[in-house]
Every structure is written in structure tokens, then in C-alpha cells.
Amino acid sequence: MNWILTSTGKRCDLFEPDADMIDPRDISHALAHLCRFNGHTREFYSVAQHSCIVAELVPEEHKLAALLHDATEAYLGDMTRPLKQWMPDYRGFEDVIWTRVCERFDLALDLPASVHHADLIALATERRDLMPTDPAIWDCLVGIEPMVETIRPWPAAEARNTYHQRLMDQLAIEHRRKAA
Template sequence: MNSILTFTGKHFNLYEPDADMIDPRDISHSLAQLCRFNGHTREFYSVAQHSCIVADLVQEELKLAALLHDATEAYLGDMTRPLKQWMPDYRGFEDVVWGRICARFDLAFDLPACIQQADLIALATERRDLMPTDPAIWDCLVGIEPRVETIRPWPAAEARNTYHQRLMDQLAIEHRRKAA
């Protein structure tokens, strides 16, 4: 078996992903159910909420890409950063699925540096607000300041609804922008 069954009932082939099978409802639902940090947060905190925070940190024309920057996880799951570095085959699958997401939503394959920076700011804020206190230095966060606002984790249903509404709003804005 090479496919997964998605929330909307689609069979998404992991070995030969089809951009037409990518559905915003599947992304919204799945990311809202996935807990960041493999669930090692003090309370449930979703990838969907994380993506909304990243989108809040970038300019208007990059919000769609920011919302979708972790959309591969809707199909492949979330893998911790240290393990992902040891799994080049996983990175290959991630790149293929990301390419199909980019094709589906007309995004550039390479994320702008400001989205990567916003992702790190979100990570620094999450570490401060959601993770156990630990004096260890995270090399990727050296020089990165967290947001001033404290994260209040959303329940999965709120994360799904908020993320999905924001995604649909951004898709409509992009459609109007391209039609103009």
C-alpha cells in the first residue's frame, strides 16, 4: 500500500503524489490534530496554530506560503528536527510532497528567508511558552528573540477552524491578486 486515506476520503499516494489530491480541508484538519514537538509540550499545541503564528510574522503577500510552510506534515506526519537530519530519504519525500503543494497553490518551491526567520521566532516563542524549562542552548535559536505575546494554545477544533478560515482567505486574496 502506497497511499494514506485523508480526512476527506482521498487516497493520497506517498510515492507518486498528485497535486490534484491536495485538499485545503485535509491540510487544515490534519495540522490541527498534530501536536508540535512530538507532543512534549506542557499542553496540546498544534502545527496549525504554529503555522498561523508564522503567518502573523510575515508581510501580506507571503502569508499563504507561511500558512502552508509545514503542510507536508498533513501527509507525512511531523518528524522532530534532530531525527529529520538523519533521514535523507524522508527529506526526499518531503521535497516531493512540498513540490506538489507548491504546484497546487502556485507557490515558489523555495521559501523566502523571512518565512524561515518567522518560523524560528515562532520556535523561540514556543520554547519559552510551551516547553519544560531547560538551560540547554538550541543552536538554531542563537540570536533569535521570541515574540512578546504569550502563546495560548488552541484546542484542535479551534485550530482547525481558524487555520482553515485563514487559509481560505489567503487563497481568495491570491486568486484576486492574480486575476487583477
Template sequence: MTWILTRSGKRFDLQSPSAKMVDAADIAYSLGQLCRFNGHTGAFYSVAQHSIIVADLVPAEHQLQALLHDAAEAYVGDMASPLKKMLPEYRQIELRVWHAICAHFHIEPELAPCVQDADLIALATERRDLMPAHPDAWECLAGTQPMAARITPWSPTEATTHFHYRLLDLLATTHRARAAA
């Protein structure tokens, strides 16, 4: 078996994902339930909330891609980055899922540089606000400053709701812009 059953009752094939298998509500729900850092934060903090923060940090034309930049985790889970780097086959599966998501939402699979930068700013802020103090440097954050604002974690329900409404709003804006072109 290479497929999972999503909350909406859809079958999502991890070996051969397609755009038609992707569901916005499934992504919102799953990311709202999924805790960042394998749950090693001081309070529950979801991938959905992280994604909203990243979207808030980029220009309007990149917000949909920023909001969805971790959407594959709704189907494959949020694996710790050091472990993910050790499992190249996992990365390939995640990449196939990402491409199906991009096809579904009509976004470019290659993350815009501003999205990559915003993801690091969010990570630096999460480290400061949500992780235990520790002297070791995170090499990926060299030269990256956290946001001035502090993160107040949302409940899974709040994160799911905010993410879903933000996604629907961005999709409406994107589709209006496409129709006007």
C-alpha cells in the same frame, strides 16, 4: 502500498504525490490534530496554530507560503528535527509532497527568507511558552528573540477552524490579485 487515505476520503500517494491529490480541508484538519514537538509540550499545541503564528509574522505577500510552510506534515506527520536529519529518504519524500502542495496552491517551493525567520521566531516563542525549562541551548535559535506576545494554545478544533478560514481567506486574496494582474 505507498498511499494514505485522508480524512476527506482521498487517496494521497506519498511516492508519487501530485497537486490534484492535495486538499485544503484535509491539510487544515490534519495540522489541527497534529501536536508540535511530538506532544512534549505543556499543553496540546498544533502545527496549525504554529503555522498561523508564522503567517502573522510576515508581510502580506508571503502569508500564504508562511501558512503552508509545514503543510507537508499533514501527509507525512511531524517528525522531530533531529530524527528528520538522520533520515534523508524521509526528507526526500517530504520534499516531493511539499512540491505537490506548492503546485496546488501556486506558491514558490523555496521559502522566502522572511518565512524562515518567522518560523525561528515562532520556535523561540514556543520554547519559552510551551516547553519545559532546560539549560541547553538550541543552536538553531542563536540570535533569535521570541515574540513579545505569549502563546495560548488552542484546542484541535479551534486550530483546525482558524487555519482553514485563514487559508480560504488568503486563497481568495491571492486569486483576486492574480486575476487583476
């Protein structure tokens, strides 16, 4: 079996994915039920909420890419950064799914620098607000300041609804922008 069954009842073939299988409802649902940091946060905190935070930190023209920057996790799950380094095959699957997400939503394959930077700001804030205290230096966060605001984790239903609404709003904005 090469496929997963999504929340909307679609069969998503992970070996031969098609852009038509990518559904905003599946992304919203799955990311709202995936916990960041492999579940090691003080309380449940979803990838959907993380993506909303990243989108708040980028210029308007990059909001759709920010909302979708972790969309592959809706189909592949989330893998911790250290393990990903040892699993090149996983990275290959991630690249293929990302390509299909980009085709589906008419995004450039390369994420804008502002999304990468916002992702790091979100990570620094998540570390401060949601993770156990750890004196170790996280190399990827050297020179990155967290947001002033404190993260209040959303329940899964709120994360799904909020993320989905923001995604649909952003898709409408992009559609109008390209039609103009």
C-alpha cells in the same frame, strides 16, 4: 500499500503524489491534530496554530507560504529535527510532497526568508511558553527574540477552524491579486 486515506476520503499516494490530491480541508484537519515537538509540550499545541503564528509574522505577500510551510506534515506526519537529519529518504518524500503543495497553490519552491525567520521567532516563543525549562542553548535560536505575546494553545477544533479560515481567506486574496 503506498497511500494514506485523508480526512476527506482521498487516497493520497505517497510514492506518486499528484497536486490534485492536495486539499486545504485535509491540511487544516491534519495540522490541527498534529502536536508540535512530537507531543512534548506542556499542553496540546498544534502545527496549525504554529502556522497561523508564523503567518502573522510575515509581510502580506508571504502569508500563504507561511500558512503552508508545514503542509507536508499533513501527509507525512511530523518528524523531529534530530531524526530528520538521519533519514534522507524522509527528506526526499517531504520534498516531493512540498513540490505538489507548491503546484497546487502556485507557490515558489523556495520559502521566502521572512517565513524562515518567522518560523524561528515562533520556535523561540514556543520554547519559552510551551516547553519544559531547559538551560541548553538551541543553536538555531541564537540571536532570535521570541514574540512579546504569550502563546495560548488552541483546542484542535479551534485550530482547524481558524487555520482553515485563514488559509481560505489567503487563497482568495492570492486569486484576486493574480486576476488583477
